[in-house]
Amino acid sequence: MADEDPDDPQLNALRAVWLSMRDSDEDPPDSGVSALMAAARSQASMMAAAKAPWWKRMFEQLRRPPVLALASLVVVIGIGVVLASHHDAIEKAPTTAPMLEKELPHANVDVGGAAPPAPPERAKDDEVHDKKAPDGEPQVHRHLTAPAHTSAGRAATTPSVQSDPRPEPAFQAGEGGQALDANAPKTETATPAPPSRVLVDQLAAQAKKAAQRGDCENAKAIATRIAGQDAAYYRDHVAHDLAGCVSPPAAVDAR
Amino acid sequence: MFNDQADEDLMVMYQKGEVRAFEVLLSRHRKPVFNFILRFVGDRETAEDLLQEAFMRVIKGAEAYKRQAKFTTWLYTIARNLCVDQTRRRKHRKHASLDAPMDTSEESGTLMDVIPGNEMASDRKSVNKQLHEQMQRAIGALSEDQREVFLMREFLDMPFKQIADVVGVPENTVKSRMRYALEKLRLELDEYKDLAKVAP
Numbered sequence: 148m149a150d151e152d153p154d155d156p157q158l159n160a161l162r163a164v165w166l167s168m169r170d171s172d173e174d175p176p177d178s179g180v181s182a183l184m185a186a187a188r189s190q191a192s193m194m195a196a197a198k199a200p201w202w203k204r205m206f207e208q209l210r211r212p213p214v215l216a217l218a219s220l221v222v223v224i225g226i227g228v229v230l231a232s233h234h235d236a237i238e239k240a241p242t243t244a245p246m247l248e249k250e251l252p253h254a255n256v257d258v259g260g261a262a263p264p265a266p267p268e269r270a271k272d273d274e275v276h277d278k279k280a281p282d283g284e285p286q287v288h289r290h291l292t293a294p295a296h297t298s299a300g301r302a303a304t305t306p307s308v309q310s311d312p313r314p315e316p317a318f319q320a321g322e323g324g325q326a327l328d329a330n331a332p333k334t335e336t337a338t339p340a341p342p343s344r345v346l347v348d349q350l351a352a353q354a355k356k357a358a359q360r361g362d363c364e365n366a367k368a369i370a371t372r373i374a375g376q377d378a379a380y381y382r383d384h385v386a387h388d389l390a391g392c393v394s395p396p397a398a399v400d401a402r
Numbered sequence: 403m404f405n406d407q408a409d410e411d412l413m414v415m416y417q418k419g420e421v422r423a424f425e426v427l428l429s430r431h432r433k434p435v436f437n438f439i440l441r442f443v444g445d446r447e448t449a450e451d452l453l454q455e456a457f458m459r460v461i462k463g464a465e466a467y468k469r470q471a472k473f474t475t476w477l478y479t480i481a482r483n484l485c486v487d488q489t490r491r492r493k494h495r496k497h498a499s500l501d502a503p504m505d506t507s508e509e510s511g512t513l514m515d516v517i518p519g520n521e522m523a524s525d526r527k528s529v530n531k532q533l534h535e536q537m538q539r540a541i542g543a544l545s546e547d548q549r550e551v552f553l554m555r556e557f558l559d560m561p562f563k564q565i566a567d568v569v570g571v572p573e574n575t576v577k578s579r580m581r582y583a584l585e586k587l588r589l590e591l592d593e594y595k596d597l598a599k600v601a602p
Contacts, residue, residue: 157588157592158584158588161537161587161588161591162556164537164591165537165541165556166556167530167534168534168537168557169557171534172434172437173433173436173437173440173446174433174436175432175433175449175450175453176450178450179450179453179454180432182454183428183454183457183458183461184421184424184425184428186458186461187416187421187424187428187461188421190461190462190464191416191419191420191421191424192419193465194416194417194418194419194464195418195419197465198417198419
Protein backbone atom coordinates (compact mmCIF):
# COMPACT_ATOMS: atom_id res chain seq x y z
CA MET A 148 0.00 0.00 0.00
CA ALA A 149 1.47 3.29 -1.09
CA ASP A 150 -0.04 5.27 1.74
CA GLU A 151 1.09 2.92 4.49
CA ASP A 152 4.39 2.57 6.21
CA PRO A 153 5.70 -0.92 5.40
CA ASP A 154 8.17 -0.71 8.26
CA ASP A 155 5.54 -0.09 10.93
CA PRO A 156 5.94 -3.15 13.21
CA GLN A 157 2.56 -2.72 14.89
CA LEU A 158 0.72 -2.55 11.58
CA ASN A 159 2.62 -5.56 10.31
CA ALA A 160 1.61 -7.52 13.39
CA LEU A 161 -2.02 -6.59 12.92
CA ARG A 162 -1.87 -7.48 9.23
CA ALA A 163 -0.58 -10.90 10.16
CA VAL A 164 -3.69 -11.34 12.30
CA TRP A 165 -6.22 -10.46 9.63
CA LEU A 166 -4.31 -12.41 7.02
CA SER A 167 -4.60 -15.44 9.26
CA MET A 168 -8.31 -14.69 9.52
CA ARG A 169 -8.58 -15.20 5.77
CA ASP A 170 -7.51 -18.80 6.24
CA SER A 171 -10.52 -19.41 8.42
CA ASP A 172 -13.05 -18.19 5.85
CA GLU A 173 -16.33 -19.97 6.14
CA ASP A 174 -18.02 -21.88 3.37
CA PRO A 175 -21.50 -20.72 2.47
CA PRO A 176 -24.30 -23.30 2.73
CA ASP A 177 -25.18 -25.26 -0.40
CA SER A 178 -28.88 -24.87 0.13
CA GLY A 179 -29.28 -21.99 -2.29
CA VAL A 180 -27.13 -23.37 -5.09
CA SER A 181 -29.86 -25.45 -6.73
CA ALA A 182 -32.21 -22.47 -6.81
CA LEU A 183 -29.49 -20.32 -8.32
CA MET A 184 -28.69 -22.89 -10.99
CA ALA A 185 -32.36 -23.26 -11.90
CA ALA A 186 -32.63 -19.50 -12.33
CA ALA A 187 -29.38 -19.49 -14.30
CA ARG A 188 -30.68 -22.17 -16.68
CA SER A 189 -33.90 -20.28 -17.27
CA GLN A 190 -32.03 -17.05 -17.95
CA ALA A 191 -29.54 -18.82 -20.23
CA SER A 192 -32.29 -20.19 -22.44
CA MET A 193 -33.82 -16.73 -22.69
CA MET A 194 -30.50 -15.13 -23.59
CA ALA A 195 -29.71 -17.84 -26.13
CA ALA A 196 -33.09 -17.35 -27.76
CA ALA A 197 -32.58 -13.60 -27.90
CA LYS A 198 -29.19 -14.00 -29.60
CA ALA A 199 -30.42 -16.51 -32.18
CA PRO A 200 -30.44 -15.46 -35.87
CA TRP A 201 -33.52 -13.72 -37.21
CA TRP A 202 -34.79 -16.76 -39.10
CA LYS A 203 -34.55 -18.91 -35.99
CA ARG A 204 -36.45 -16.37 -33.94
CA MET A 205 -39.03 -16.05 -36.71
CA PHE A 206 -39.43 -19.83 -36.79
CA GLU A 207 -39.94 -19.84 -33.03
CA GLN A 208 -42.56 -17.14 -33.40
CA LEU A 209 -44.32 -19.14 -36.10
CA ARG A 210 -44.54 -22.12 -33.79
CA ARG A 211 -46.54 -20.16 -31.24
CA PRO A 212 -50.20 -21.24 -30.96
CA PRO A 213 -51.81 -17.95 -32.09
CA VAL A 214 -49.71 -17.90 -35.26
CA LEU A 215 -50.49 -21.54 -35.96
CA ALA A 216 -54.19 -20.84 -35.55
CA LEU A 217 -53.97 -17.91 -37.95
CA ALA A 218 -52.08 -20.01 -40.50
CA SER A 219 -54.73 -22.73 -40.29
CA LEU A 220 -57.45 -20.15 -40.88
CA VAL A 221 -55.64 -18.80 -43.94
CA VAL A 222 -55.27 -22.32 -45.35
CA VAL A 223 -58.98 -23.07 -44.85
CA ILE A 224 -60.00 -19.80 -46.50
CA GLY A 225 -57.58 -20.46 -49.36
CA ILE A 226 -59.04 -23.91 -49.98
CA GLY A 227 -62.52 -22.40 -49.97
CA VAL A 228 -61.55 -19.77 -52.55
CA VAL A 229 -59.93 -22.38 -54.82
CA LEU A 230 -62.97 -24.67 -54.63
CA ALA A 231 -65.33 -21.78 -55.34
CA SER A 232 -63.38 -20.70 -58.42
CA HIS A 233 -63.21 -24.31 -59.62
CA HIS A 234 -66.96 -24.62 -59.21
CA ASP A 235 -67.46 -21.51 -61.33
CA ALA A 236 -65.25 -22.96 -64.04
CA ILE A 237 -67.30 -26.15 -64.09
CA GLU A 238 -70.52 -24.19 -64.41
CA LYS A 239 -69.15 -22.19 -67.33
CA ALA A 240 -67.90 -25.25 -69.23
CA PRO A 241 -71.23 -26.32 -70.90
CA THR A 242 -71.77 -22.83 -72.27
CA THR A 243 -68.49 -22.93 -74.16
CA ALA A 244 -69.02 -26.35 -75.69
CA PRO A 245 -71.77 -25.32 -78.18
CA MET A 246 -69.63 -22.40 -79.25
CA LEU A 247 -66.91 -24.80 -80.17
CA GLU A 248 -69.46 -26.84 -82.03
CA LYS A 249 -70.47 -23.84 -84.08
CA GLU A 250 -66.91 -22.83 -84.77
CA LEU A 251 -65.98 -26.33 -85.81
CA PRO A 252 -68.96 -27.74 -87.70
CA HIS A 253 -66.96 -30.69 -89.00
CA ALA A 254 -66.14 -32.07 -85.64
CA ASN A 255 -68.91 -34.63 -85.89
CA VAL A 256 -66.59 -37.49 -86.70
CA ASP A 257 -64.01 -37.88 -84.06
CA VAL A 258 -61.25 -40.25 -84.80
CA GLY A 259 -59.35 -41.49 -81.83
CA GLY A 260 -57.95 -39.32 -79.09
CA ALA A 261 -59.93 -37.26 -76.68
CA ALA A 262 -63.15 -35.84 -78.06
CA PRO A 263 -64.85 -32.72 -76.80
CA PRO A 264 -68.03 -33.40 -74.90
CA ALA A 265 -70.98 -33.79 -77.18
CA PRO A 266 -73.83 -31.31 -76.91
CA PRO A 267 -76.84 -32.66 -75.12
CA GLU A 268 -78.96 -32.84 -78.28
CA ARG A 269 -76.43 -34.80 -80.19
CA ALA A 270 -75.85 -37.14 -77.33
CA LYS A 271 -79.53 -37.74 -77.14
CA ASP A 272 -79.73 -38.55 -80.84
CA ASP A 273 -76.90 -40.95 -80.56
CA GLU A 274 -78.56 -42.65 -77.70
CA VAL A 275 -81.77 -43.03 -79.65
CA HIS A 276 -79.97 -44.40 -82.67
CA ASP A 277 -78.10 -46.88 -80.58
CA LYS A 278 -81.29 -48.10 -78.99
CA LYS A 279 -82.90 -48.65 -82.36
CA ALA A 280 -80.13 -50.78 -83.63
CA PRO A 281 -81.16 -54.08 -85.22
CA ASP A 282 -81.59 -57.03 -82.93
CA GLY A 283 -78.50 -59.00 -82.29
CA GLU A 284 -76.33 -56.32 -83.73
CA PRO A 285 -73.85 -55.04 -81.25
CA GLN A 286 -74.22 -51.42 -80.35
CA VAL A 287 -71.72 -49.31 -82.15
CA HIS A 288 -70.15 -46.47 -80.31
CA ARG A 289 -69.95 -43.19 -82.03
CA HIS A 290 -66.20 -43.07 -81.77
CA LEU A 291 -65.69 -46.39 -83.40
CA THR A 292 -63.98 -46.16 -86.72
CA ALA A 293 -64.90 -47.95 -89.90
CA PRO A 294 -63.89 -51.60 -90.18
CA ALA A 295 -60.22 -51.88 -90.25
CA HIS A 296 -60.15 -54.38 -93.15
CA THR A 297 -61.35 -51.75 -95.57
CA SER A 298 -59.43 -48.95 -97.02
CA ALA A 299 -62.23 -46.75 -95.82
CA GLY A 300 -61.36 -47.75 -92.30
CA ARG A 301 -57.81 -46.73 -92.84
CA ALA A 302 -58.91 -43.46 -94.32
CA ALA A 303 -61.34 -42.82 -91.52
CA THR A 304 -58.65 -43.24 -88.97
CA THR A 305 -56.64 -40.38 -90.37
CA PRO A 306 -56.79 -37.48 -88.00
CA SER A 307 -57.21 -33.77 -88.57
CA VAL A 308 -60.87 -33.91 -89.27
CA GLN A 309 -61.51 -31.30 -86.65
CA SER A 310 -58.96 -28.88 -87.96
CA ASP A 311 -60.30 -28.83 -91.48
CA PRO A 312 -61.82 -25.39 -92.06
CA ARG A 313 -63.57 -26.23 -95.33
CA PRO A 314 -67.33 -26.06 -95.20
CA GLU A 315 -69.05 -29.37 -95.01
CA PRO A 316 -66.72 -32.00 -96.34
CA ALA A 317 -69.66 -34.26 -95.69
CA PHE A 318 -68.19 -37.65 -95.29
CA GLN A 319 -64.63 -38.62 -95.25
CA ALA A 320 -64.64 -42.05 -96.71
CA GLY A 321 -67.02 -44.44 -98.26
CA GLU A 322 -67.08 -48.03 -99.28
CA GLY A 323 -64.07 -48.99 -101.34
CA GLY A 324 -62.19 -45.91 -100.40
CA GLN A 325 -64.29 -43.58 -102.55
CA ALA A 326 -64.77 -40.13 -101.30
CA LEU A 327 -68.32 -39.50 -100.29
CA ASP A 328 -69.30 -35.99 -100.93
CA ALA A 329 -72.47 -34.21 -101.97
CA ASN A 330 -70.93 -33.51 -105.32
CA ALA A 331 -69.59 -36.96 -105.74
CA PRO A 332 -71.19 -39.17 -108.39
CA LYS A 333 -73.88 -41.43 -107.10
CA THR A 334 -72.84 -44.93 -106.38
CA GLU A 335 -76.25 -46.47 -105.98
CA THR A 336 -75.82 -48.40 -109.17
CA ALA A 337 -72.95 -50.30 -107.69
CA THR A 338 -73.69 -53.57 -106.06
CA PRO A 339 -74.89 -52.48 -102.69
CA ALA A 340 -73.12 -54.04 -99.83
CA PRO A 341 -75.09 -54.50 -96.65
CA PRO A 342 -75.47 -51.01 -95.33
CA SER A 343 -73.25 -50.23 -92.49
CA ARG A 344 -75.19 -48.81 -89.62
CA VAL A 345 -72.31 -46.62 -88.75
CA LEU A 346 -72.18 -45.18 -92.20
CA VAL A 347 -75.89 -44.52 -92.27
CA ASP A 348 -75.78 -42.92 -88.85
CA GLN A 349 -73.04 -40.62 -89.90
CA LEU A 350 -74.82 -39.70 -93.09
CA ALA A 351 -78.01 -38.99 -91.18
CA ALA A 352 -76.19 -36.78 -88.74
CA GLN A 353 -74.54 -34.85 -91.53
CA ALA A 354 -77.79 -34.42 -93.39
CA LYS A 355 -79.45 -33.18 -90.27
CA LYS A 356 -76.71 -30.68 -89.68
CA ALA A 357 -76.81 -29.47 -93.24
CA ALA A 358 -80.58 -28.99 -92.95
CA GLN A 359 -80.12 -27.06 -89.74
CA ARG A 360 -77.67 -24.80 -91.46
CA GLY A 361 -80.12 -24.23 -94.26
CA ASP A 362 -77.91 -26.02 -96.77
CA CYS A 363 -80.82 -27.91 -98.26
CA GLU A 364 -78.99 -28.84 -101.41
CA ASN A 365 -76.33 -30.65 -99.50
CA ALA A 366 -78.88 -32.16 -97.13
CA LYS A 367 -80.88 -33.42 -100.09
CA ALA A 368 -77.85 -35.05 -101.63
CA ILE A 369 -77.00 -36.81 -98.39
CA ALA A 370 -80.62 -37.82 -97.87
CA THR A 371 -80.64 -39.41 -101.28
CA ARG A 372 -77.55 -41.30 -100.33
CA ILE A 373 -79.16 -42.52 -97.11
CA ALA A 374 -82.29 -43.58 -98.91
CA GLY A 375 -80.13 -45.52 -101.30
CA GLN A 376 -78.40 -47.27 -98.48
CA ASP A 377 -81.33 -48.00 -96.24
CA ALA A 378 -84.79 -46.85 -97.21
CA ALA A 379 -86.39 -48.01 -93.98
CA TYR A 380 -83.88 -46.12 -91.94
CA TYR A 381 -84.54 -43.08 -94.04
CA ARG A 382 -88.27 -43.24 -93.36
CA ASP A 383 -87.87 -43.82 -89.67
CA HIS A 384 -85.12 -41.39 -88.84
CA VAL A 385 -84.19 -38.99 -91.56
CA ALA A 386 -87.42 -38.09 -93.37
CA HIS A 387 -89.01 -36.49 -90.34
CA ASP A 388 -85.92 -34.50 -89.39
CA LEU A 389 -85.44 -33.16 -92.89
CA ALA A 390 -89.11 -32.60 -93.65
CA GLY A 391 -88.75 -28.85 -94.00
CA CYS A 392 -85.83 -29.08 -96.34
CA VAL A 393 -85.89 -32.26 -98.33
CA SER A 394 -88.77 -33.93 -100.11
CA PRO A 395 -88.66 -37.67 -100.04
CA PRO A 396 -86.67 -39.08 -102.86
CA ALA A 397 -88.54 -40.89 -105.52
CA ALA A 398 -86.88 -44.17 -104.65
CA VAL A 399 -88.32 -44.02 -101.18
CA ASP A 400 -91.75 -43.13 -102.34
CA ALA A 401 -91.66 -46.01 -104.69
CA ARG A 402 -90.85 -48.39 -101.95
CA MET B 403 -12.08 -26.10 -20.32
CA PHE B 404 -14.19 -23.66 -18.29
CA ASN B 405 -11.94 -23.59 -15.25
CA ASP B 406 -9.10 -21.95 -17.17
CA GLN B 407 -11.24 -19.17 -18.55
CA ALA B 408 -11.27 -15.62 -17.22
CA ASP B 409 -14.36 -14.44 -15.41
CA GLU B 410 -15.27 -12.12 -18.24
CA ASP B 411 -15.00 -14.90 -20.83
CA LEU B 412 -17.16 -17.14 -18.70
CA MET B 413 -19.75 -14.43 -18.43
CA VAL B 414 -19.82 -14.00 -22.22
CA MET B 415 -20.19 -17.77 -22.61
CA TYR B 416 -23.05 -17.72 -20.15
CA GLN B 417 -24.70 -14.99 -22.19
CA LYS B 418 -24.60 -17.40 -25.13
CA GLY B 419 -26.45 -20.00 -23.10
CA GLU B 420 -23.60 -21.95 -21.47
CA VAL B 421 -24.96 -22.72 -18.01
CA ARG B 422 -21.75 -24.53 -17.12
CA ALA B 423 -19.87 -21.22 -17.41
CA PHE B 424 -22.07 -19.68 -14.76
CA GLU B 425 -21.60 -22.72 -12.58
CA VAL B 426 -17.84 -22.17 -12.66
CA LEU B 427 -18.27 -18.50 -11.83
CA LEU B 428 -20.49 -19.40 -8.91
CA SER B 429 -18.05 -21.92 -7.50
CA ARG B 430 -15.17 -19.49 -7.97
CA HIS B 431 -16.70 -16.47 -6.21
CA ARG B 432 -19.28 -17.84 -3.82
CA LYS B 433 -16.97 -18.23 -0.86
CA PRO B 434 -15.08 -14.90 -1.04
CA VAL B 435 -18.30 -12.97 -1.63
CA PHE B 436 -19.98 -14.73 1.27
CA ASN B 437 -17.14 -13.89 3.65
CA PHE B 438 -17.04 -10.31 2.44
CA ILE B 439 -20.75 -9.97 3.17
CA LEU B 440 -20.42 -11.81 6.46
CA ARG B 441 -17.67 -9.48 7.70
CA PHE B 442 -19.62 -6.49 6.44
CA VAL B 443 -22.96 -7.26 8.09
CA GLY B 444 -21.68 -9.48 10.92
CA ASP B 445 -24.59 -11.91 10.75
CA ARG B 446 -24.44 -15.32 9.09
CA GLU B 447 -28.10 -15.72 8.29
CA THR B 448 -28.29 -12.28 6.72
CA ALA B 449 -25.07 -12.99 4.85
CA GLU B 450 -26.58 -16.14 3.34
CA ASP B 451 -29.64 -14.25 2.18
CA LEU B 452 -27.59 -11.43 0.72
CA LEU B 453 -25.26 -13.88 -1.04
CA GLN B 454 -28.24 -15.53 -2.70
CA GLU B 455 -29.66 -12.18 -3.70
CA ALA B 456 -26.33 -10.99 -5.09
CA PHE B 457 -25.97 -13.95 -7.45
CA MET B 458 -29.62 -13.73 -8.39
CA ARG B 459 -28.99 -10.17 -9.52
CA VAL B 460 -25.98 -11.35 -11.51
CA ILE B 461 -28.21 -13.83 -13.30
CA LYS B 462 -30.89 -11.26 -14.03
CA GLY B 463 -28.37 -8.68 -15.19
CA ALA B 464 -26.27 -11.09 -17.24
CA GLU B 465 -27.92 -10.08 -20.50
CA ALA B 466 -26.78 -6.46 -20.04
CA TYR B 467 -23.22 -7.36 -19.05
CA LYS B 468 -20.49 -5.93 -21.30
CA ARG B 469 -17.21 -7.70 -21.88
CA GLN B 470 -15.25 -4.51 -21.11
CA ALA B 471 -16.38 -4.45 -17.48
CA LYS B 472 -14.44 -6.44 -14.91
CA PHE B 473 -16.66 -9.15 -13.55
CA THR B 474 -15.45 -8.92 -9.93
CA THR B 475 -16.01 -5.16 -9.94
CA TRP B 476 -19.58 -5.73 -11.03
CA LEU B 477 -20.12 -8.59 -8.60
CA TYR B 478 -18.73 -6.76 -5.55
CA THR B 479 -20.62 -3.61 -6.47
CA ILE B 480 -23.82 -5.64 -6.25
CA ALA B 481 -22.75 -7.28 -2.99
CA ARG B 482 -21.60 -4.00 -1.44
CA ASN B 483 -24.86 -2.22 -2.36
CA LEU B 484 -26.85 -5.03 -0.78
CA CYS B 485 -24.76 -4.79 2.38
CA VAL B 486 -25.16 -1.03 2.58
CA ASP B 487 -28.93 -1.32 2.14
CA GLN B 488 -29.05 -4.01 4.80
CA THR B 489 -27.05 -2.06 7.39
CA ARG B 490 -29.23 1.00 6.77
CA ARG B 491 -32.38 -1.04 7.29
CA ARG B 492 -30.91 -2.49 10.47
CA LYS B 493 -30.15 0.98 11.82
CA HIS B 494 -33.78 1.93 11.33
CA ARG B 495 -34.96 -1.14 13.21
CA LYS B 496 -32.56 -0.32 16.08
CA HIS B 497 -32.12 -3.91 17.07
CA ALA B 498 -29.72 -4.63 19.88
CA SER B 499 -26.42 -5.81 18.48
CA LEU B 500 -24.22 -8.44 20.02
CA ASP B 501 -21.27 -6.14 19.45
CA ALA B 502 -22.99 -3.04 20.85
CA PRO B 503 -22.10 -1.96 24.39
CA MET B 504 -24.83 -2.76 26.91
CA ASP B 505 -24.61 0.70 28.43
CA THR B 506 -22.97 3.98 27.64
CA SER B 507 -19.98 3.54 29.93
CA GLU B 508 -16.85 2.64 28.02
CA GLU B 509 -15.78 0.06 30.59
CA SER B 510 -18.81 -2.09 30.16
CA GLY B 511 -18.53 -5.31 28.21
CA THR B 512 -20.55 -6.54 25.25
CA LEU B 513 -23.23 -9.20 24.96
CA MET B 514 -20.69 -11.64 23.64
CA ASP B 515 -18.70 -11.36 26.83
CA VAL B 516 -21.58 -12.50 29.04
CA ILE B 517 -23.23 -15.17 26.91
CA PRO B 518 -22.36 -18.47 28.50
CA GLY B 519 -21.40 -21.35 26.32
CA ASN B 520 -18.85 -24.12 26.28
CA GLU B 521 -17.87 -23.46 22.69
CA MET B 522 -17.24 -19.79 23.26
CA ALA B 523 -15.31 -20.45 26.47
CA SER B 524 -13.13 -23.04 24.84
CA ASP B 525 -12.46 -20.73 21.89
CA ARG B 526 -11.17 -18.07 24.20
CA LYS B 527 -8.46 -20.44 25.25
CA SER B 528 -6.86 -19.96 21.93
CA VAL B 529 -4.85 -16.82 21.51
CA ASN B 530 -5.45 -16.71 17.82
CA LYS B 531 -9.14 -17.07 18.31
CA GLN B 532 -9.10 -14.23 20.79
CA LEU B 533 -7.19 -12.06 18.43
CA HIS B 534 -9.59 -12.88 15.61
CA GLU B 535 -12.53 -11.93 17.71
CA GLN B 536 -10.97 -8.68 18.72
CA MET B 537 -10.05 -7.98 15.15
CA GLN B 538 -13.58 -8.75 13.98
CA ARG B 539 -14.94 -6.48 16.66
CA ALA B 540 -12.57 -3.71 15.67
CA ILE B 541 -13.54 -4.07 12.03
CA GLY B 542 -17.20 -3.91 12.99
CA ALA B 543 -16.49 -0.71 14.85
CA LEU B 544 -15.17 0.97 11.71
CA SER B 545 -17.44 3.30 9.87
CA GLU B 546 -19.27 1.84 6.91
CA ASP B 547 -17.12 3.68 4.37
CA GLN B 548 -13.88 2.65 6.05
CA ARG B 549 -15.01 -0.92 6.62
CA GLU B 550 -15.88 -1.66 3.01
CA VAL B 551 -12.60 -0.22 1.79
CA PHE B 552 -10.62 -2.11 4.40
CA LEU B 553 -12.36 -5.42 3.64
CA MET B 554 -11.88 -5.16 -0.09
CA ARG B 555 -8.28 -4.08 0.24
CA GLU B 556 -7.06 -6.47 2.94
CA PHE B 557 -9.31 -9.49 2.48
CA LEU B 558 -9.93 -9.45 -1.26
CA ASP B 559 -6.61 -7.91 -2.38
CA MET B 560 -8.35 -5.46 -4.65
CA PRO B 561 -6.36 -2.59 -6.12
CA PHE B 562 -7.40 0.90 -5.01
CA LYS B 563 -8.62 1.67 -8.51
CA GLN B 564 -11.04 -1.23 -8.49
CA ILE B 565 -12.22 -0.40 -4.99
CA ALA B 566 -12.88 3.14 -6.20
CA ASP B 567 -14.96 1.71 -9.05
CA VAL B 568 -16.95 -0.49 -6.71
CA VAL B 569 -17.59 2.19 -4.12
CA GLY B 570 -18.08 4.91 -6.70
CA VAL B 571 -15.68 7.47 -5.26
CA PRO B 572 -12.28 8.78 -6.44
CA GLU B 573 -9.24 6.63 -5.85
CA ASN B 574 -7.69 9.18 -3.48
CA THR B 575 -10.81 9.10 -1.34
CA VAL B 576 -10.44 5.35 -1.10
CA LYS B 577 -6.82 5.68 -0.01
CA SER B 578 -7.79 8.26 2.56
CA ARG B 579 -10.52 6.03 3.96
CA MET B 580 -8.07 3.16 4.11
CA ARG B 581 -5.56 5.25 6.04
CA TYR B 582 -8.20 6.26 8.60
CA ALA B 583 -9.37 2.67 8.89
CA LEU B 584 -5.87 1.39 9.66
CA GLU B 585 -5.30 4.14 12.18
CA LYS B 586 -8.51 3.30 13.95
CA LEU B 587 -7.70 -0.40 14.01
CA ARG B 588 -4.31 0.33 15.42
CA LEU B 589 -5.88 2.26 18.27
CA GLU B 590 -8.59 -0.33 18.88
CA LEU B 591 -6.14 -3.21 19.00
CA ASP B 592 -3.36 -1.39 20.79
CA GLU B 593 -3.74 -3.49 23.94
CA TYR B 594 -3.35 -6.65 21.85
CA LYS B 595 -0.23 -5.58 20.03
CA ASP B 596 1.98 -7.79 22.17
CA LEU B 597 -0.26 -10.77 21.57
CA ALA B 598 -0.27 -10.04 17.86
CA LYS B 599 3.50 -10.00 17.82
CA VAL B 600 3.76 -13.47 19.35
CA ALA B 601 0.90 -14.98 17.42
CA PRO B 602 1.95 -17.38 14.66
